Structures are given as structure tokens and as C-alpha cells.
Amino acid sequence: MDKLFFDTNAPMADLDRVDGRAKVTGAAKYAAEYDLPGMTYGVLAGSNITKGTITAIDTKGAEKAPGVIAVITHLNAPKIPGYDEGTNPAKGQTGGKGLRIFNDNIIRFNGQPIALVIADTFERATYAASLIKAQYNKEAPHTDLVDAMKTDKPLEGQRYNEVVRGEKDAWKGAPVKIESTYIMPIHVHNPMELHATTVRWDGDDKVTVWEKTQGVKSTQQSVMQAFKLEEKNVQVNAQYVGGGFGAALRTWPHAIAALMGAKKTGKPLKLVLTRPQMFTLVGYRPEAIQKIAIGANTDGRLMGMMHEAAAITSTYEAFNEGLVKMTLQLYACANVTTKYNIYQLDVSTPTWMRGPGEATGSFPLECGLDELSYALKMDPIELRLRNYAETDPENGKPYSSKFLKEAYELGKDKIDWKRRNPEPKSMKDGEWQVGYGMSTGLFGAFRGQANLAAKLYADGTLLLQSAVSDSGPGTATAMVQIASDAMGIPANKIRFELGDSSLPPGPTQGGSSTTSTLGAAVSNACVTLKKKLAEAAKKSPVFGGDVAVESLDFSKGELSLKGDDSKRLSYGDVIKGAALSSIDVIENAVPNPAMQKYSAYSYSVHFVRVKVHPLTGVVRIDKIVTAADAGKIVSYKTAESQMIGGVVGGLGGALMEEGVIDHRYGRWVNNNLADYHVPVHADVPHIEAYFVNKPDPVLNPVGSKGMGEIALIGFAAAVANAIYHATGKRIRQLPITPDKILEANSI
Amino acid sequence: MTNEHEDDVLRAAHSRRSFLKRTTAAAAITLAPAALVKAAEDKLDEKGAEYFEKLPLQIEVNGKPYSLQVEPRVTLLDLLREQLHLTGSKKGCDYGQCGACTVHVDGQRVLSCLSLAVMQDGKKITTIEGLQNGDDLHPMQEAFIEHDGFQCGYCTPGQIMSAVACIREGHAKNDADIREYMSGNICRCGAYPNIVDAIKDVVKKGGVK
Ligand code: FES
Ligand code: FES
Numbered sequence: 001m002d003k004l005f006f007d008t009n010a011p012m013a014d015l016d017r018v019d020g021r022a023k024v025t026g027a028a029k030y031a032a033e034y035d036l037p038g039m040t041y042g043v044l045a046g047s048n049i050t051k052g053t054i055t056a057i058d059t060k061g062a063e064k065a066p067g068v069i070a071v072i073t074h075l076n077a078p079k080i081p082g083y084d085e086g087t088n089p090a091k092g093q094t095g096g097k098g099l100r101i102f103n104d105n106i107i108r109f110n111g112q113p114i115a116l117v118i119a120d121t122f123e124r125a126t127y128a129a130s131l132i133k134a135q136y137n138k139e140a141p142h143t144d145l146v147d148a149m150k151t152d153k154p155l156e157g158q159r160y161n162e163v164v165r166g167e168k169d170a171w172k173g174a175p176v177k178i179e180s181t182y183i184m185p186i187h188v189h190n191p192m193e194l195h196a197t198t199v200r201w202d203g204d205d206k207v208t209v210w211e212k213t214q215g216v217k218s219t220q221q222s223v224m225q226a227f228k229l230e231e232k233n234v235q236v237n238a239q240y241v242g243g244g245f246g247a248a249l250r251t252w253p254h255a256i257a258a259l260m261g262a263k264k265t266g267k268p269l270k271l272v273l274t275r276p277q278m279f280t281l282v283g284y285r286p287e288a289i290q291k292i293a294i295g296a297n298t299d300g301r302l303m304g305m306m307h308e309a310a311a312i313t314s315t316y317e318a319f320n321e322g323l324v325k326m327t328l329q330l331y332a333c334a335n336v337t338t339k340y341n342i343y344q345l346d347v348s349t350p351t352w353m354r355g356p357g358e359a360t361g362s363f364p365l366e367c368g369l370d371e372l373s374y375a376l377k378m379d380p381i382e383l384r385l386r387n388y389a390e391t392d393p394e395n396g397k398p399y400s401s402k403f404l405k406e407a408y409e410l411g412k413d414k415i416d417w418k419r420r421n422p423e424p425k426s427m428k429d430g431e432w433q434v435g436y437g438m439s440t441g442l443f444g445a446f447r448g449q450a451n452l453a454a455k456l457y458a459d460g461t462l463l464l465q466s467a468v469s470d471s472g473p474g475t476a477t478a479m480v481q482i483a484s485d486a487m488g489i490p491a492n493k494i495r496f497e498l499g500d501s502s503l504p505p506g507p508t509q510g511g512s513s514t515t516s517t518l519g520a521a522v523s524n525a526c527v528t529l530k531k532k533l534a535e536a537a538k539k540s541p542v543f544g545g546d547v548a549v550e551s552l553d554f555s556k557g558e559l560s561l562k563g564d565d566s567k568r569l570s571y572g573d574v575i576k577g578a579a580l581s582s583i584d585v586i587e588n589a590v591p592n593p594a595m596q597k598y599s600a601y602s603y604s605v606h607f608v609r610v611k612v613h614p615l616t617g618v619v620r621i622d623k624i625v626t627a628a629d630a631g632k633i634v635s636y637k638t639a640e641s642q643m644i645g646g647v648v649g650g651l652g653g654a655l656m657e658e659g660v661i662d663h664r665y666g667r668w669v670n671n672n673l674a675d676y677h678v679p680v681h682a683d684v685p686h687i688e689a690y691f692v693n694k695p696d697p698v699l700n701p702v703g704s705k706g707m708g709e710i711a712l713i714g715f716a717a718a719v720a721n722a723i724y725h726a727t728g729k730r731i732r733q734l735p736i737t738p739d740k741i742l743e744a745n746s747i
Numbered sequence: 748m749t750n751e752h753e754d755d756v757l758r759a760a761h762s763r764r765s766f767l768k769r770t771t772a773a774a775a776i777t778l779a780p781a782a783l784v785k786a787a788e789d790k791l792d793e794k795g796a797e798y799f800e801k802l803p804l805q806i807e808v809n810g811k812p813y814s815l816q817v818e819p820r821v822t823l824l825d826l827l828r829e830q831l832h833l834t835g836s837k838k839g840c841d842y843g844q845c846g847a848c849t850v851h852v853d854g855q856r857v858l859s860c861l862s863l864a865v866m867q868d869g870k871k872i873t874t875i876e877g878l879q880n881g882d883d884l885h886p887m888q889e890a891f892i893e894h895d896g897f898q899c900g901y902c903t904p905g906q907i908m909s910a911v912a913c914i915r916e917g918h919a920k921n922d923a924d925i926r927e928y929m930s931g932n933i934c935r936c937g938a939y940p941n942i943v944d945a946i947k948d949v950v951k952k953g954g955v956k
Contacts, residue, residue, distance in 0.1 A: 020892040641936075
């Protein structure tokens with residue numbers, strides 16, 4: 001009821017998900033759920049070693065197994081024309097070349113696919129894949145970041161250069177300072193839907209792909225490049241996507257394998273990764289070891305900061321992300337030095353995962369601020385307010401909107417911060433120690449380009465189409481809401497079609513930019529629709545020619561004359577009156593050039609109350625309040641769910657998630673959901689999400705900013721800070737499991 | 748009971764295979780020796796044997812009877828998804844670790860990825876596709892929509908099937924109970940609080956049959 005703390009004039013819309021019915025009835029179809037006549041099944045066999053070369057591979061057993069149609073290895077793989085160009089067909093991300101599957105005999109990580117077995121049933125393909133036998137020339141694996149930091153040189157290049165703002169090492173001369181090292185393990189996206197590719201070649205140069213992807217257009221491009229196909233001959237479908245969190249942002253090698261396999265056999269093929277393969281074939285958030293140092297005046301003003309990060313990547317790609325950026329962006333501090341190092345190890349390539357960069361970088365930064373607040377004996381919120389950036393510290397630009405102060409206020413009020421006794425280890429509930437912690441999250445508010453088709457029909461229904469896919473946030477719902485508000489058409493008369501690469505090109509769903517990018521296209525399209533409606537209304541006697549858009553109201557599916565609403569006509573009648581079957585608009589929305597003068601970020605403020613059991617080290621998160629400045633909230637229900645979902649992801653990272661590799665063998669230890677712990681029902685309390693809900697006036701016509709990333713960014717720090725407050729123990733390594741709490745020394 | 752059944756399955760498979768091998772060998776002598784010996788060498792008899800190794804299976808899925816021939820290693824989940832094309836039950840792990848594949852077998856919630864299809868002979872299966880009554884959604888489906896108990900929707904069928912069973916089992920008396928007894932169903936989108944709200948709402952409105 002008071003979720004809308006700062007009420008804007010428009011009420012926050014509360015639409016049920018437009019695809020809700022399909023999702024609760026099982027009618028929603030995901031990539032592996034299309035039944036094609038003559039379907040075959042592909043299963044990948046992986047390398048047992050981590051590094052070396054394949055010297056021999058025996059596929060006879062598999063080939064002779066019942067139902068097997070083909071076995072593909074590096075020895076007989078069909079040529080992928082895009083492989084030869086040196087460009088990476090399975091689209092490179094930030095440097096290096098993606099794994100060119102079955103292209104050579106080199107093993108680069110444990111579990112790397114060495115064969116694709118194709119059979120007429122899933123069971124037969126799975127069994128036959130177990131019969132693949134390879135011999136290797138094995139080399140010692142190198143997968144430990146701690147070792148690498150001692151013996152290896154990090155990658156060099158512009159992205160890895162030291163950044164010095166103001167004076168280097170200024171923090172060292174500050175009267176109050178902290179210096180610490182924080183460790184974060186590998187996190188794995190693990191969307192519930194296994195990555196899957198279904199392929200049907202319709203001839204040599206024409207293919208249809210059902211893919212788990214966050215971008216149907218980017219998948220289409222990757223397939224075109226890899227197989228040298230024309231755009232019109234590559235159809236990519238992703239009607240429903242069962243979660244992505246970044247893992248479905250690129251076209252991975254297994255998809256190329258599926259395309260290759262179906263091409264070789266001439267039959268449709270379905271390839272679904274196993275859960276263990278989800279740990280090595282579709283990326284993860286890289287492990288990072290980070291040093292933070294912060295110095296402040298006794299009044300809390302920051303004098304200098306230093307943030308140095310080391311993270312892992314594969315030997316064949318230089319995956320990098322903005323790990324240390326947040327330290328340059330969040331606080332008004334004149335002297336900041338950052339350095340980002342990545343080390344190439346015998347692991348598969350990491351990728352963007354929800355809150356890429358900032359989720360990792362915010363852990364030392366926001367714990368560091370907390371450490372400093374205790375050193376200063378200052379309230380951690382007060383410390384942040386004293387260093388509040390009124391302009392972008394990186395470039396001095398004003399913000400297009402910033403309501404972080406309001407978010408602090410909102411969260412502080414809702415968690416009842418005043419009940420917190422600032423003294424660590426001072427609060428109790430029975431035998432449990434109680435602690436309050438908070439943190440800030442930030443992520444750039446981006447907007448890209450989007451195309452959209454809108455058709456307003458004579459029956460008053462509106463169809464919107466764009467080639468985007470939705471991995472869960474509720475894109476179609478938000479777009480329907482925007483159009484409904486703009487056009488005055490009830491939501492149930494609007495349909496948003498997506499997940500089809502033949503529709504007008506839309507953005508990839510990543511970087512928290514979909515609502516901003518696509519929402520702008522919907523908003524613009526509605527403006528054009530109104531103009532066209534007014535134009536068509538000229539033909540109607542009702543308005544007597546007085547049909548300037550400005551003189552008309554558009555609501556409840558009707559045009560009416562401002563000041564004289566006896567003159568009204570339904571959209572349908574306008575269209576029929578003009579002898580049209582529909583009014584069509586194709587919109588191409590591009591970023592607002594006025595944004596060049598501004599900086600834009602979304603912000604989150606996380607508050608948690610924890611209970612820690614001193615004898616067992618068990619942590620229970622008791623209460624969670626998250627407040628966000630994400631611009632105008634377009635669709636309240638889905639927005640709240642997205643915030644809650646991000647917080648749950650953050651909770652996993654804080655308390656339980658940890659990808660473990662046995663560095664003796666370079667092999668994953670816990671590549672399944674029983675051993676890699678993600679939050680379950682019992683771990684998650686009621687979560688309160690609040691929004692400042694003030695529109696950004698420049699970024700896009702809707703006023704929204706991004707939300708998906710900030711929901712998670714910073715959350716781990718809030719938990720660690722609360723645990724410190726409860727116990728006096730500063731745990732600087734995630735996940736904060738009971739053993740770490742028991743072993744740590746109290747203040 | 749279950750063990751006896753398993754034994755039967757194994758015995759049946761074994762005797763079929765031995766029979767087939769014998770007949771193949773006999774045929775090899777009396778008919779076209781060279782080709783069939785070659786076939787045996789190439790293990791083509793295995794291909795034939797496999798055909799006879801399918802077992803009969805009578806089950807009812809969502810009120811519809813099926814009379815099937817199924818390989819013993821096929822899981823109930825793969826039978827539903829790949830053979831009956833009921834893809835509402837999801838595969839999130841295939842190892843009994845996530846709950847996405849939850850269905851009801853004779854009214855009890857079961858992880859269909861951990862259940863062999865042939866062990867369900869004579870049983871009644873309900874999947875998410877069979878939960879609604881004609882066009883009317885089940886109250887739990889309604890509540891999931893109303894409380895936005897999902898995002899991507901992939902864990903949702905399993906959550907809903909579990910939630911219905913959770914109430915039936917009497918394990919939805921309070922929040923803590925619900926959370927405990929729903930913990931076998933992972934939602935990576937993190938819709939947990941909304942799912943708990945949906946279940947509570949259904950309980951409040953009179954529960955499930
Ligand atoms: S698919 Fe059955 S429990 Fe995960
Ligand atoms: S809704 Fe996506 S996993 Fe639960």
C-alpha cells in the first residue's frame with residue numbers, strides 16, 4: 001500500500017503477467033519442447049582431462065550402439081565456414097576466440113566436448129556417449145588463481161591498465177583508513193532450464209533454430225557468421241526462455257555442435273546440456289580476489305581509495321568486465337586508483353552474470369565502507385551521505401536523474417534502522433546474535449536501439465512485435481502496460497509478440513536495458529499511432545475536421561475532442577471509417593542524443609537483519625528490505641518480482657554459492673544442484689522491495705531505468721556487514737558459511 | 748512389492764534377450780550364414796534385441812489411458828516429455844535435485860526424473876497439463892498468477908504440483924512449514940516469497956481437493 005513511497009501522479013500498474021496462463025498450465029514451450037518429425041537427439045561427451053591433446057579417440061562402440069545415427073569428433077566434423085576466418089562464430093565477447101568445437105585435438109578445460117553422439121532417442125544417445133573412449137597426452141592443469149597470482153603475469157592491454165584519478169596512494173596519508181582483501185568464488189548462473197538447442201535444416205543453406213537465448217537477433221547473427229548464411233535463411237525462435245542471468249547472452253559452442261550435427265545427418269536434432277555441463281559450457285561468474293583500501297578524514301570525507309582486482313579467465317578468451325568500476329563511480333572521492341588483472345587458466349570461459357562486474361566489485365567496496373564506518377564510529381548511511389556524488393565522479397557530468405538519497409531514506413525507514421545499536425555484538429534475541437547491515441548497488445542505466453512493429457486493428461486490438469526474448473523479467477507484460485497507458489487500450493486487448501528473429505530487430509535482453517530500450521520504441525510507436533489515428537479521423541464527420549492530435553484525448557479505446565467529449569469515436573470506428581483494416585507503424589527508436597550531456601545510473605540500497613547462532617555459526621536472514629531508484633516503475637508486479645529475484649540471487653552468493661574446482665586435477669567437484677547450493681524456499685524470508693518510482697526525464701520517454709542488475713549488486717556486502725554487526729567478525733570470503741564464522745576472531 | 752516388480756522387469760528383459768540371441772544364432776545357421784554372422788559381429792543383433800526389450804506399460808496420464816511399449820531405462824519424465832509430448836513437466840537437472848519434474852503419481856508428489864516409467868504400470872499420473880478443469884484453472888494456478896509466483900516459468904509446473912501436494916499432505920499450516928516442505932523445488936528466478944504467498948492464499952480460500 002505504501003510501496004510507492006514517493007508517489008508520482010500515475011499509479012503504479014499492477015498487471016498480471018501476460019504470459020502467466022501459459023506458464024502455469026505447462027503450455028509455454030521452451031527450446032527443447034518442440035516436437036519435429038524424425039527428431040534425433042544429440043548428447044555431448046566431454047574430456048576427462050583438463051589440459052593436453054587427444055591422441056586417439058575410439059568411437060566404434062558408440063557408432064554400433066542401438067539407434068546411433070552419427071558420431072562427430074574433431075576427426076570427422078563437418079567444416080564450419082566461419083571457423084576459417086579467424087573470427088569466432090560462437091560470438092566472442094570481450095577478447096580472444098571462442099571455443100571452436102571439434103576443430104582440433106587440443107583440450108583446454110575439463111569437460112570440453114570431444115564428441116557429439118546422435119541417436120534416435122535420448123536414452124540411446126546418452127548411453128552411446130558413455131562409450132566414447134579417448135586417449136590423451138596429458139599436461140599438468142593450472143586452475144588456481146592463488147597460484148597464478150604468484151607465478152603468472154596477468155594479461156596486458158588497455159583494459160587492464162592502472163587507472164589513477166587525482167593522486168595515487170592518497171588513502172595512505174588519511175587519518176582514518178582501512179585496507180583489506182576480499183575473496184569471491186566462482187558463481188554459476190544455473191538457470192532452471194538446461195541450455196538447449198533444437199535445429200532443423202531446411203536445405204543446405206537454410207535453417208530454423210529453437211534456442212535458449214536472451215537475444216534472438218544475436219543468435220541469428222552468430223549462426224549466420226558461423227555457417228555463412230543469409231539473414232533471411234536463419235530463423236531463430238525463443239518464445240519462452242527458462243532463465244538466463246547472462247548465461248544465454250552468447251551463442252555457445254554446443255549450439256554450433258547441434259547445428260553441425262543436424263546438418264551432417266539431415267535430420268532435426270535436439271541437444272540439451274546436462275546439469276553438470278551447465279557448469280562448464282555456458283559460462284560462470286569468475287572467481288576474484290580483491291584488495292580495497294579507503295582513507296578518510298575524521299569527518300568521514302573520503303580522501304582516497306584503491307581497488308585492485310584479480311580474476312580468472314580461460315586460456316582462449318580474455319573475458320573481462322567492469323570489476324573495479326563501481327569504486328570510480330559511486331562516491332565523490334577525488335583520489336581513486338584502480339587496477340584490474342585477469343589470469344588465464346585451464347578453465348572454460350566465464351561470462352556476464354547478473355550484475356556483471358559490479359556484483360563482484362561491490363563486495364569489497366561496500367564492505368570496505370562498512371569497515372571504515374566502524375573505524376570512524378560513524379553510521380554507515382551517514383558515511384555514504386557525506387560522500388554522496390552530486391555529479392558523476394568519473395566525468396563531472398550531471399545525472400539525468402539520481403534518487404539514491406531517497407532510496408536510503410526509504411530503506412532505512414522500512415528496516416527500522418533506528419533500532420540498531422551501532423555497537424557490534426551488542427544486540428541479541430535469545431541465544432541468537434542480531435545484526436543490521438546495509439550496502440549500496442549501482443549499475444549504468446543504458447538504452448540501446450530497438451525496432452518495433454505496431455498494428456492497431458479495426459476491432460480495437462493492438463499488436464506489438466519485436467525480435468527480443470524474455471528470460472523471465474516480464475518484457476511482454478511491461479510493454480503491454482506501456483502501450484495500454486499510452487493508448488488507453490485495456491491490457492487484454494494488446495498482444496506483444498517476441499521470440500522470433502523475423503520480427504523487427506529488437507535488443508538483446510542484457511545489461512538491464514530492455515525496458516528502457518524497447519519501452520522507448522513502444523512509447524514512440526504509440527505517439528505515431530495517435531498521429532495516424534488523428535489523420536484517419538479526418539474522414540469522420542464526428543469531428544468536423546478538427547483533428548489535430550493536440551486537440552484530441554485518447555482513452556478507453558476512443559478518440560474524443562478535448563473540451564467536448566460528446567464528440568467521440570472508438571479507434572475501431574476511426575479505422576473502419578477510413579476504410580482501413582489496420583493502422584500500421586514501424587518504429588526505430590534510438591538513444592536520446594541529449595543523454596551525451598548526462599550520466600545515468602540505477603541504484604539499489606539493501607538492508608538486512610541477520611541472526612547468527614554463536615555456537616553453530618548458523619546465519620538466518622531475518623528481514624530484507626531493498627529500495628531502488630530504477631526510474632519510473634512500468635509494471636509494479638513484475639518489477640517487485642525482479643527485485644526479489646535479484647535479492648535471492650545475492651543471498652545465494654552471500655551465504656552458499658561456491659563453484660569448487662579440485663586444482664590437482666582441474667576438475668569440478670560440485671557441478672550439480674545437490675552440491676552447488678542455491679537458495680531454496682527455506683533459506684528465503686519475506687522480502688520487501690520498494691521503489692522511489694521517479695521518472696528519469698532524459699533517458700527514454702517512459703522514464704524507466706534498469707533494475708535486473710541492481711537487484712543483486714551489493715547484496716552480499718549487506719549480509720557480510722550485518723554479520724559483522726551481529727558478531728564482531730568480519731568475514732571477507734564468500735560464501736559466509738558457518739565454519740568461517742566459527743573460525744573467525746571476534747573484535 | 749516394488750522390488751518384486753523390479754525383479755520381474757529384469758527377468759523379462761533377460762529372457763527376451765536370450766531368446767533373441769538363440770533365434771538369431773539358429774537363423775544364422777539355417778538361412779544366410781555369411782550376412783548374419785557379419786550382422787552378429789557388427790552387433791546388429793543388439794539392435795534387434797533392443798526392440799524386443801521394450802516392456803509393456805499401461806498408465807493413465809491426466810485421465811487418459813495409454814498402452815505403451817517402453818524401454819526399461821526410460822524415466823517417467825522423458826516418457827512424458829519425449830514420447831507423450833507433455834512438456835509441461837520440466838527437466839531442470841535429471842538427478843532429483845531441483846523439483847522441476849514434479850508430478851503426482853496416484854495423488855502423491857513424485858520426482859518424475861527419478862522414476863522409471865515401467866515402474867508406473869497401472870498408476871494414475873497427473874501432470875501440470877491435467878491440473879485444470881477444462882478452461883478453469885486450478886486455484887493454485889490462479890494464485891500463482893495473482894501473486895506472481897514465477898518469472899521465467901520453468902520451475903513453475905513443478906512448484907505448482909508440489910504446492911498442491913504440500914497442502915494435501917497437511918504441510919501448509921504456516922510459513923515455516925510451507926518453506927520447509929517446498930524446499931525440494933528450486934526457483935532460480937527467486938520467486939520464493941511470492942510462491943509462499945500463493946500457497947497461503949489457496950489455504951485461506953479453502954485449500955485443495
Ligand atoms: S529434473 Fe527431476 S528433480 Fe530436477
Ligand atoms: S520462475 Fe524461473 S526458475 Fe522459478
